[in-house]
Amino acid sequence: MSPRPVLVVGATGRVGGAVLASLRSREVPVRALVRDPRALTACEAGLEVGRLDLRDPSTFADAVAGAGRLFLVRPPAIARVGPTVNAFVDAAVGAGIDHVVLASVAGADDNRLVPHHRIETHLRAAGVAHTLLRPGFFAQNLTGPYRQDIRHDDRLYVPAGQGRVAFVDVRDLGEVAAQVLEDPTGHVGAAYELTGPEAVTFDEVAALLSDALGRPVRYEPATVVGYARHLRQGGLPLTQTLVQTVLHVGLRRGDAAAVDPTLGRLLGRRPRTVADVIADHTHLWRPED
Ligand SMILES: NC(=O)c1ccc[n+]([C@@H]2O[C@H](COP(=O)([O-])OP(=O)(O)OC[C@H]3O[C@@H](n4cnc5c(N)ncnc54)[C@H](OP(=O)(O)O)[C@@H]3O)[C@@H](O)[C@H]2O)c1
Structure with a gap:
């Protein structure tokens, strides 16, 4: 039986793209989730691509079927995360995902105004193992x-x-996310503030x-x-x-x-x-x- 793939949300974007590249370089089986699969299938030979529109719950079941772990990012255009990102988390957990890595944002734990705060809260309530990456300015x-x-x-x-x-390079975020997704041991429940x-x-x-x-x-x-x-x-x-x-x-x-040493330690x-x-x-x- 082939290992269950890691889902990558936002795989055409800056953070998701970096995570996808890092997972592939580690030869971790991946399913890239995009609104329009043609955006990736044309340029990424051999890549499993699935369709996901976070605003369309009818796309969730196929997107998560048979998957093992999840990389999650909140697309900048989505402010209402309840019926979109958080509903997708529920679908993924229901399908048996065992670990989620969320690209959040620095300060999201204290700042109720950012949508990432509500995603972090939802992940805790969902009871799924997770790791929070809280990057600074890209x-x-x-x-x-x-x-x-x-x-x-x-x-x-x-x-x-x-x-x-303290500009942070998105490629470094991708490497850390891939490292955790490949082996979450020691990262369960962790929240990392990541800067350059x-x-x-x-x-x-x-x-x-x-x-x-x-x-x-x-x-x-x-x-x-x-x-x-x-x-x-x-x-x-x-x-x-x-x-x-x-x-x-x-x-x-x-x-x-503020410069935080965590990213260098993880890398x-x-x-x-x-x-x-x-x-x-x-x-x-x-x-x-
Ligand atoms: N900019 C910064 O300095 C900074 C710093 C810290 C944290 N952040 C956070 O990082 C995140 C932004 O990440 P990014 O730079 O990678 O964004 P991005 O480059 O704009 O990529 C967004 C991704 O989301 C996908 N997407 C958009 N709408 C979607 C939908 N309805 N369903 C499914 N996928 C959808 C896009 O895919 P398609 O359009 O191809 O479908 C794309 O792959 C935000 O949450 C932001 O708050 C940003």
Whole structure:
């Protein structure tokens, strides 16, 4: 009998994609769960792909059938987690999943406003073994949300003032998640705050980008209103615009400045720095690409 696969929610996304890559490099059997399976089957030879829409409970039973463990992430567009993410947890537990790794967010235990808090609470109530990963601010915001500003306008435009940020590399999160999913021994019930190894300002990030790209990239501190307008002009829905603006203003106060040694301890090496992330992705910010 073949081993039961690990389910990976959000497998086309940044965190889920990193978890998928790490599990595959460890040769752990995986079922990638996506809304549109064609998004993965075309480029991932030999990968088991299942359909999951967290807003459509009729997709849950097939998605979880026969699976062993679950990697879970809350898609940014989903704010109401009760009928979506938490209902999916119930389906997975009902199907016999024996361990869940949740990509949560730093501070989710104390912050009732973030949806992750309600998922964490639900996991505890569901009685399933689980591990909570609570990452800080993603370095991959540079390759995702900030990419076009850097690429076309040579600027970082966020309302973060001179706040320091302990950027964490999503690939490191993927490695830790895969490690726990492969063997949860010693991680059951644990909650890990995960940050990068150093805290830098956006001026320092701009200097690193300038060096790596060979052209000047500047940090332009945005006002709250200016940033919200910028996100809306980029097509972000209103709710996510408000969430992103509040999160970035929190950076001014140092909300993401604390460096936590846990990630390095779990990886057994120094976590990647924001300079590493920049060096590995320079092609994404070339205007011509
Ligand atoms: N950005 C940060 O600095 C930061 C820091 C800490 C924590 N977080 C948390 O990390 C999470 C974001 O992770 P991410 O960056 O990997 O997000 P992402 O890149 O936007 O990926 C989201 C994934 O969810 C999938 N998805 C969207 N709607 C879905 C639905 N209805 N049913 C099933 N799948 C759906 C998407 O798949 P398709 O669209 O392809 O279907 C995609 O694979 C959020 O919970 C956020 O709060 C973010």
